[in-house]
Amino acid sequence: MLVQPKIETTSLFESIPNAHVFYLFQEIDAYIDHAAAYILTSIQLGKRTLVIENDRFRRLIEARLQPLLSASQMNDILFQNNFEFFSIIFNPKDPSQHHFFNEKHKEHIYHYAERIWSHIEWNKQTGFSAQLEEFERNAHALLKETGISCVCAYDQESLTDLQKQALLLFHDFKLTDQGELLRLPA
Numbered sequence: 001m002l003v004q005p006k007i008e009t010t011s012l013f014e015s016i017p018n019a020h021v022f023y024l025f026q027e028i029d030a031y032i033d034h035a036a037a038y039i040l041t042s043i044q045l046g047k048r049t050l051v052i053e054n055d056r057f058r059r060l061i062e063a064r065l066q067p068l069l070s071a072s073q074m075n076d077i078l079f080q081n082n083f084e085f086f087s088i089i090f091n092p093k094d095p096s097q098h099h100f101f102n103e104k105h106k107e108h109i110y111h112y113a114e115r116i117w118s119h120i121e122w123n124k125q126t127g128f129s130a131q132l133e134e135f136e137r138n139a140h141a142l143l144k145e146t147g148i149s150c151v152c153a154y155d156q157e158s159l160t161d162l163q164k165q166a167l168l169l170f171h172d173f174k175l176t177d178q179g180e181l182l183r184l185p186a
Contacts, residue, residue: 013041020143021181022171023153024164030177031153032057035117036064038151042115043073050113052082054121078112082119116150121158133166140170151175 025031035053039061042049053061058079066074136152143150152171159167168174174182 013038014045017149018143018147019149019172020140020170021149021151021173021175022167022184023151023175024156024159025153025177026156027177028057028060030179032060032064034151034175034177034179035061035119035153038115038117039065039077040068042149043069043076047114048076048112049078050116050118051077051079052085052116052118052120053079054082054119057119082121086120113148116148117153118150119153121155132163133170136167136170 023031023034025034035051035057039049039051051058051061058081062074062079065077139150139152152167154167168184171184172186174184176182
């Protein structure tokens, strides 16, 4: 059964322009609701949206959005497989050289995207976990520079308590499965 995203969540996402949001999720249904609501809000605001997501969740999100958006509006959503995306941008030998921060790559992404939903997952063998804090620090600075809103979603089980605390430092808000949006200290 397709469920329209909760109006409260949709309204919530209207109120956070130019924000970097940390979303630590536990419930897949809540995750799909929030992703669909964020994307729906973005499209309703006339913002092209980059969705960095795994294939399984992508299908669930698209199923939520298709009854709510026209084919033309669906074309304003660019889906990118998250495992491919992060394997392309990640340089394990030198975090300062991550492709994500390469000028050509930035130009491509930020020329297209006005808002981003990013489900951050990685293959355990890549070493990405050890570079996560540096990655988010650089991403936070880049998002502030470009004025783009981005939700960075992490599965609760994928992070250590220490990583969770560190990542809070590089985000403006924390989103919960219950739809609470908490402003984080600057």
